[in-house]
Amino acid sequence: MVAEIIDGKLFSRKLRDQVAEHVTVLKKEHKVTPGLAVVLVGEDPASQVYVRSKGKQTIEAGMNSYEHKLNEDTSEADLLELVNRLNGDDEVHGILVQLPLPKHINEDAVINSIDPAKDVDGFHISNVGLLATGQKSMVPCTPLGCLLMLKGFHGTLAGMDAVIIGRSNIVGKPMAQLLLNESCTVTVTHSRTKNLEEVVGRADIIIAAVGRAEMVKGDWIKSGATLIDVGINRVEGSDGSKRLVGDVQFSSCSQVAGAITPVPGGVGPMTIACLLVNTLVACCRKYKLIEPDIISN
Numbered sequence: 001m002v003a004e005i006i007d008g009k010l011f012s013r014k015l016r017d018q019v020a021e022h023v024t025v026l027k028k029e030h031k032v033t034p035g036l037a038v039v040l041v042g043e044d045p046a047s048q049v050y051v052r053s054k055g056k057q058t059i060e061a062g063m064n065s066y067e068h069k070l071n072e073d074t075s076e077a078d079l080l081e082l083v084n085r086l087n088g089d090d091e092v093h094g095i096l097v098q099l100p101l102p103k104h105i106n107e108d109a110v111i112n113s114i115d116p117a118k119d120v121d122g123f124h125i126s127n128v129g130l131l132a133t134g135q136k137s138m139v140p141c142t143p144l145g146c147l148l149m150l151k152g153f154h155g156t157l158a159g160m161d162a163v164i165i166g167r168s169n170i171v172g173k174p175m176a177q178l179l180l181n182e183s184c185t186v187t188v189t190h191s192r193t194k195n196l197e198e199v200v201g202r203a204d205i206i207i208a209a210v211g212r213a214e215m216v217k218g219d220w221i222k223s224g225a226t227l228i229d230v231g232i233n234r235v236e237g238s239d240g241s242k243r244l245v246g247d248v249q250f251s252s253c254s255q256v257a258g259a260i261t262p263v264p265g266g267v268g269p270m271t272i273a274c275l276l277v278n279t280l281v282a283c284c285r286k287y288k289l290i291e292p293d294i295i296s297n
Contacts, residue, residue, distance in 0.1 A: 094120035094279035145270025218252030
């Protein structure tokens, strides 16, 4: 068996096109333009790349993009003051503070200072609680992107056995809740899970989000399983060259799985597309307009 590739670039392009169509309607019929504010503190190269990409795609979708770039030594108080201003800005419907933040700034304090209605990352404790109890919330972008690809490939997920490798607040935990909401049987594994290979081997769906390069091997998984690889790891080859790989060993797993996401080109593009979806949803909720049914499709 050779796995079918779940193309995150293709999925994300379709998703961004849908968002752009909804934004056009908002502008024409309601004179409203969704606005996304992204805050970057410091000079982290990877974060700078993400912020540029987010800004570019926000504008391409017809939204307003507001970028705030602060120095590495910006104080926590000054950052909180900026977030408070953005909370009160009617032109801003979504706020994203790029992580990681410098070590002298308390990330939880910053995240929880964002208005939950504008928390398009879905990290505010209020949104976490709403998601956990099955209520309407902002859903973290990476798990949402994973879910949309799974539903786009399989249709219904009800009754499927899903194993998540990794229990982070950003991916593992919200992913578990989303899959439970789809009536999957969900197991969350982590560094202390006993017989990890055995647990993974029974899964219909595997979400790898542990941050260990090529940890999941082909002999771990059962034939026909679907693998969603969230990992992004930079490894050095024998010739000194560097390349990006996921948490899944693509070469071996793609010979056993029924479907698999590549790295790069899988989950990454969907994360940014879902950020645009969340900004659109936040805007519609603010003005009590009908929300797009993108997520349910």
